[in-house]
Amino acid sequence: MVEKLTLSDAEWRKRLTPEEYDVLRQHGTEYPGTGCFLGTKDPGTYVCAGCRNPLFKAGVKFESGTGWPSFTQTIGPDAVAEIQDRSHGMVRTEVRCARCDGHLGHVFPDGPPPTGLRYCMNSVAMKHVPEGQPIELVKK
Template sequence: MTLSQSGFDLTPPSDSDRLRLEADLNDEERRVLLHHGTEAPFCGGLLNQKKSGVYCCRLCGLPLFRQDTKFESGTGWPSFTGPVDPAHVVGIEDNSYGMRRVETRCARCDSHQGHVFPDGPRPTGLRYCINSASLNFVADGEPLPDPLGRGEHL
């Protein structure tokens, strides 16, 4: 078992768990999370979400971003200055479509989340541009999703 600094198990889901989790996705979530798609700008359901809480991976439930790191980037996608825990988000070089950028994936289940760019505000200077379809929002005080039955909490 590999634990992040914040105490979350980063062990990937078993093959049977992955099949079960993927079966619960709608078509748009499947296209974005599993096939590295991008939702249309200004259409995601979490773009204007302002409550205090945490954004978790839609597939495996790992906490990825906090509301207090979210900012209005004007790009049409939820944007964050940094993850809950640096070990929870993995960056992969992405040179598709003639661009040089870094794709962000969930460190536990390897699902596509979005991209990170070096044009964000302080303190990090980063802009994690994330698809709403890749995330579940959990308000403060609510239990985190636990689709893998690991009993994790912040």
Template sequence: MTQGAWAMGLFGDKKTTQDAKSFPFTLSDAEWKKRLSPEAYHVLRDHGTERAFTSPLNDEKRAGVFHCAGCDQALFKSSDKYNSGTGWPSFTQPITPDAVGTSTDYKIGVGRTEVHCANCGGHLGHVFEDGPAPTGLRYCMNGVALAFKSGE
């Protein structure tokens, strides 16, 4: 096994490049565990994935804004949400280009583009190039990583 493969995370290292970055909103691990539910902590801080079709936000259709469940950063508008059929809330684009950041995730052995909150670094999901117009992108997010605020 090569050292490079370990560095790229090919053998189960759940951490990605954003872990080494500083973010405007930071808490200690103990503070995150107090702030978040166990499920939200698993996704946002440990880069986990919730089971498909388990989030009530997948079926959310009201007008509003989806925020980061960790730090309350506005992330996605409901007008950019669509039913991708995947079982996770999906969006064509973030609310602003700088609301989210991306990094390459090798957790499953192939590179995927991970999406994280630009404010706190929390793992949100992944972005794929199989979405509808106008962007052709599918921001496939874990519902437990989001908090919905209607009417914004």
């Protein structure tokens, strides 16, 4: 089980860029095709931009053609929380960081094998840690 990181709204505003705050704390979405991780293939780990919780290994990233970086599976069962999202007149599954509750994107059941899932994430909600570098969680 992941230890939760809970901060005040003022503290999140101090720690995050305006773009990160909009997506992670206000459930915003970056425009399709604009994210910095859309075409990257560098080995390593994608972590939450808010708290550095490990989310996805680079090896499960794939080109979905949707305009957002997509992954077939999370790094482990405690990496993210999945919540039903009924906004915008549709039913989707929102993906949040299990540690800080930051909005990351959505997961859809139209991905490739072996999982059939497409974790469609906002680049601004993540950081890339190159293979072999330590991952340091953000502390209070």
